[in-house]
Amino acid sequence: MDLISIIGTLLAFLVIIVGTILKGSTVDALWNPAACVIVFAGTAAALMVQNQGKVLKHALKMMSMIFKPPMHRPEDLISRVVGWSEISRRQGLLGLEPQIEAEPDPFIRKGLQMLVDGSEPEAIRSVLEVDMDTREATDLAASKVYESAGIFSPTLGIIGAVMGLMAVMQNLTDPSKLGHGIAAAFVATIYGVALANLFMLPMAARLKGLIGKQSRMREILIEGLVSIAQGDNPRQIEARLQGYVS
Structure with missing residues (x-):
């Protein structure tokens, strides 16, 4: 966590x-129940109109990344790639087959399988880069759901405030209700602005940062697998991949 x-x-x-x-x-x-309905349900409705169901579903799944982000350790990945390179030099590419079965990450598993199958280096790069770009685009689309929620919610908060003031205007003849009515009207604005600036927009920015780190890890992996396919020396591979580590 x-x-x-x-x-x-x-x-x-x-x-x-x-x-x-x-x-x-x-x-x-x-x-204020009315403000909750206007801001939260209204924001959800706007997101449903804007996005496809699969995008919304993916966005909900990605929320867990904020509180339990995936571990991004480039040094560990580089060490693993160098280890694979040493195995391939000693035992040949077929020596990497046990690594495929033990690998939980489908992206790494796919790359290792292509390596073991004897795919050309450029074919490995091409296939994995398409996969990486597709995954990144899917994740970014999901992160934009939270960004859109941060745009919609303040506007819906204003709508809620205006609706509350309309109710107040209908009770001008009863001064005892004015103060409470005006205060309740602006609760919707608080909900909308707080939801956007304290939750949705920061969540969107955090997810974009995590997506960028994931893509960088995949770039390291692709470069490493291509280098192994080319028969590069493990020390050369390590030196090349260290350039990705800031």
């Missing part, structure tokens, strides 16, 4: 609650 992400999420809730109290209001004032 990523402790920083968890702390940040809890802090976001705490900021709103403590800020409300310090401003002289109460926590109860933050609860």
